[in-house]
Amino acid sequence: MGDQRKTGFVEAQSTRRICGLGMSLVSFAKIRGNTHGSIKQAIAESLDLINYSFGDRVKNVVIKPNLCYYWDYTTGQTTDPKFTAALIDLIRERLPDQPDISIVEADASAMKCTHAFKMLGYEKLSHDKNVRLVNLSEEKGKRVQVTVGSERFRLIVPKTVMNADLKINVPKIKYTPRETKITCAMKNIFGANPYPKKFRYHSRLNEVVVAVNKAMKFDLCLIDGNIVSGNQPRKLGLVMASRDPVAIDVAAAEIAGINPNTLRYIQLAFKEGVGNMSYSPKGLPISYFKERYPQRNFRDRVMGTAYNLLVLTGLDRRIGL
Secondary structure: OOOOOOOHHHHHOOHHHHOOOOOEEEEEEEOOOOOHHHHHHHHHHHHHHOOOOOOOOOOEEEEEEOOOOOOOHHHOOOOOHHHHHHHHHHHHHHOOOOOEEEEEEOOEOOEOHHHHHHHOOHHHHHHHHOOEEEEHHHOOEEEEEEEEOOEEEEEEEEHHHHOOOEEEEEOOOEEOOOOOOEEOHHHHHHOOOOOOOHHHHHHHHHHHHHHHHHHOOOOEEEEEEEEEEOOOEEEEEEEEEEOOHHHHHHHHHHHOOOOHHHOHHHHHHHHOOOOOOOEEEEEOOHHHHHOOOOOOOHHHHHHHHHHHHHHHHOHHHHOOO
């Protein structure tokens, strides 16, 4: 499996894409150990593999981790504050001027940032690294209208995100019982939508995920795959990087054993110009991580089917899912 590897979807695309033009770089790096230094080294390696530079005129940086409810990072459900801390140190090492850094998240149907920041270690991180914590649901923003296919969505882009010179998306790879099947880069940006009652979007989740990503375009996706959640939490030691949220989600789906061609939000995002479904891998072969990922079992698939029935009957809204 070399750098010219293509996903299955590429075969159905135009000759131009099959020839490799327009493909996005996605890197796969290994965290060797669990120290601050080893995590930072793996992040640096993942960025170097895709020839990524932070630039030299960055004054304001936004980092969007995945803070899912109140689950500790050891569950594989939330971005490890140690990973975010290593990223912050790397940013400050590589930028000539020390930028203002904000860690952002928004309230959700069953999560309040005030509690999540404290319970998941980000309040301490903010103090230790002198960075801001921003609840996007509590600040003003700009109203925008976004079209996905034939549907129009009115969204708010928070001012902290809107004014940032560098926006970094730091998601996790996780299964979800919803129609999207997997949570990764694009779904993490859906979480930056400041409207807290996000269950209202579940009937059109694929379209809204794409709409939010069109409204809030992040510069870099950096996956914290050190500990991952599958049928059980497992240390995988993975860092992935890409400028392209669609390409990195395609690669993440393959690692989790899901055919990206079956993910409607990915196909919609490709059609809407959010990114490419074909990618060029850099670093360790994807098979190394796919073989070690704790892929879902029959019980997980049954639970997913049960959840979809809740959505179809409207019971998900009643119980606040």
